[in-house]
Amino acid sequence: MSENYLPLFRKYRPQSFKDLVGQENLVKALTNAIELNRIAHAYLFCGPRGTGKTSSARIFAKSLNCVEGPTVEPCQKCASCIDITNATGMDVIEIDAATNRGVEGAEDLIAQVHYAPVSGKYKIFIIDEVHMLTATAFNALLKTFEEPPENVIFILATTEPHKVLETIVSRCQRFDFRRITVDDITKRLREISDIENIKITDDALFCIAKNVSGGLRDSLALLDQVSILGAKEEITKDTIEELLGKVTFDRLIKLLDLIIEGDIEKSLELIDDIYLKGSEPRNLCENFMEFLRNIIITLSAKEPQNITKFSALTKEDIQTIVTKNYDKNLVSDILNTAIEYFKEVKFATNPYLWVELMIIEAARIKNAPKKVEIQPEIRVQKQEVKTVVQPQEPKKEVIQEPKEIVQEQPQETKEQVQIQAQSGSEFDIWSTIVNSIESVPAKFFYSGMAKLVEIDDNRIILGFINQNVITQAKSELKHKALIDGEKRTFGGKYVFEFVQLGGDIKPLEGAVVKPVVKPQVKPQIQKEEKTVEHSTQEDSEPAEQKVQSKVNMSTYSPKVQEMLEAFSGKIID
Numbered sequence: 001m002s003e004n005y006l007p008l009f010r011k012y013r014p015q016s017f018k019d020l021v022g023q024e025n026l027v028k029a030l031t032n033a034i035e036l037n038r039i040a041h042a043y044l045f046c047g048p049r050g051t052g053k054t055s056s057a058r059i060f061a062k063s064l065n066c067v068e069g070p071t072v073e074p075c076q077k078c079a080s081c082i083d084i085t086n087a088t089g090m091d092v093i094e095i096d097a098a099t100n101r102g103v104e105g106a107e108d109l110i111a112q113v114h115y116a117p118v119s120g121k122y123k124i125f126i127i128d129e130v131h132m133l134t135a136t137a138f139n140a141l142l143k144t145f146e147e148p149p150e151n152v153i154f155i156l157a158t159t160e161p162h163k164v165l166e167t168i169v170s171r172c173q174r175f176d177f178r179r180i181t182v183d184d185i186t187k188r189l190r191e192i193s194d195i196e197n198i199k200i201t202d203d204a205l206f207c208i209a210k211n212v213s214g215g216l217r218d219s220l221a222l223l224d225q226v227s228i229l230g231a232k233e234e235i236t237k238d239t240i241e242e243l244l245g246k247v248t249f250d251r252l253i254k255l256l257d258l259i260i261e262g263d264i265e266k267s268l269e270l271i272d273d274i275y276l277k278g279s280e281p282r283n284l285c286e287n288f289m290e291f292l293r294n295i296i297i298t299l300s301a302k303e304p305q306n307i308t309k310f311s312a313l314t315k316e317d318i319q320t321i322v323t324k325n326y327d328k329n330l331v332s333d334i335l336n337t338a339i340e341y342f343k344e345v346k347f348a349t350n351p352y353l354w355v356e357l358m359i360i361e362a363a364r365i366k367n368a369p370k371k372v373e374i375q376p377e378i379r380v381q382k383q384e385v386k387t388v389v390q391p392q393e394p395k396k397e398v399i400q401e402p403k404e405i406v407q408e409q410p411q412e413t414k415e416q417v418q419i420q421a422q423s424g425s426e427f428d429i430w431s432t433i434v435n436s437i438e439s440v441p442a443k444f445f446y447s448g449m450a451k452l453v454e455i456d457d458n459r460i461i462l463g464f465i466n467q468n469v470i471t472q473a474k475s476e477l478k479h480k481a482l483i484d485g486e487k488r489t490f491g492g493k494y495v496f497e498f499v500q501l502g503g504d505i506k507p508l509e510g511a512v513v514k515p516v517v518k519p520q521v522k523p524q525i526q527k528e529e530k531t532v533e534h535s536t537q538e539d540s541e542p543a544e545q546k547v548q549s550k551v552n553m554s555t556y557s558p559k560v561q562e563m564l565e566a567f568s569g570k571i572i573d
Helices: 024-035 053-065 079-085 103-113 135-146 182-196 202-210 216-226 237-244 249-261 264-276 281-300 315-324 328-345 351-363 414-422 426-435 440-449 467-473 476-490 558-566
Strands: 042-046 092-096 123-128 152-158 173-176 386-388 396-400 451-455 459-464 495-500 525-529 531-535 547-551
Touching (some): 103 135, 202 216, 249 264, 249 281, 249 315, 264 281, 281 351, 328 351, 426 440, 426 459, 459 467, 476 495
Parallel strands (some): 042 152, 042 173
Antiparallel strands (some): 396 531, 525 547
16 A cells, blocks of 8 residues: 555545535535624534535635635635644644543633634634533533634534534534435546546446445445456446345346245255355345345336336346336235244344245245135024913013034044044155144244155155255254154154255155144133013013023134124124
8 A cells, every 4th residue: 555545535525615515505504604704603513424524514614714714615725724634723623522522521622712713713623423422521511612712613523413412402503414315426436436547337336326325435435445446347236246245136136036936946055155155144135125125116117217216226127127027916925025034034043044934935925825714614503583472461572593502623632643644645744743843943944945755664854955954954953843743743753864855865746845833822702692572562571581602713714703703703694
């Protein structure tokens, strides 16, 4: 590194108001204040990082202390302007509140306030990261901020204004810096790239601008980082994405195609390759969800080519998506699946496992059979309407509503489950074991990753696509859950053997195990039927007959329960 080398974000730091990017409202307010000679004694500049807060404070100080000032265009040549540019001025003092956050630093500042300016018109204190000051230090500065000496100006800069004492904020003129737009950042990066002879495509610059959260300084730092690569060859969007640890568009398209085709093995191989190249499971999920969101926006837009500003897609990417003609509903279902699994990825001790389960579940969506709700057989016994007639007494007609007689199905015993599984095929045995696993992650892992190879009298052979998955299958928690499930159904009859698929080792055809998660059992709800009475005018004694029946709601499917609740627990034949 040369002694004269300066990073781009320092070399191209704004030195006048016209150099500020994306802060037009602030520039207008400060220039009007200078021209009208309405200079306040305290300012608060707040906003995201890299948006020009400290640079604006220095420019404002230059405009006030320039030999030709106050002026909106400092000369940049006088001693005052040069000292402020180099941060060595006697009249413009920059303080880092992060290292001078105590009351001692506040007392030193108060002591310097009473000294008159040396060469400029104003003595200006720029306090950066002011939110780091302690409450005691803030309180020590209150009186000075309210009634500072003549020609003393405070400029406070912070990224977290809510942490600044409210009594300090109320004594300042507050200016909020907004995030710089992607178009403004891209335009500025192109200007600097041309000046520095950096070979980089417009798509790469757009990718940089899209991933810096509106901070120009961050974008210049990233451009400086990749500028070395641009000395011999042109920098592309893929280079920027790899540098940022993002999964490229081409790989995400390939992953989505494999998921839609239902090719679980190749999808997992692609995920494993992405993981080995350094992409963390959480970042992979975030990139995949953002990618699916961009596809849905593209498919929903009337003019897809106009959505580049809403996403990180280029026009070529959008054309690829339009050509693929994806099913929007299917993509939406895959996105919902990714969102659900991302909740587990964020906090799991083994997030890569949940990424694999996410891919397995997403690959099953297209070919998953539609859920058919099987309603339990309900036998309703109708009671005939009886009319009681007594001689020489008024007629009284009692209508009793049908009484439901629901027979609860007895639960199968352990021995019955064993007999039923043993009497079926090999797939029935394996399916019974999988669905007896109590751990939900282990159940989904073995149902999706394990392929049934062979079952004999006392051995079950399971195949996996690679050794990495076999290692996961042998982990203590998963293997114990599998053993416990087998003991629960077959009493320890079988032992398990894990092998790698390939060559002569192939899984049995037609084995598809659908994991079943036990639903929560709702408490029983008792419904009381009413007795309808009809009597003549001469009948003076009302009937008090009531008929009760209990309905076990947990035996019904969700749709039937909804119908029962809608009709107050009554079943209408």
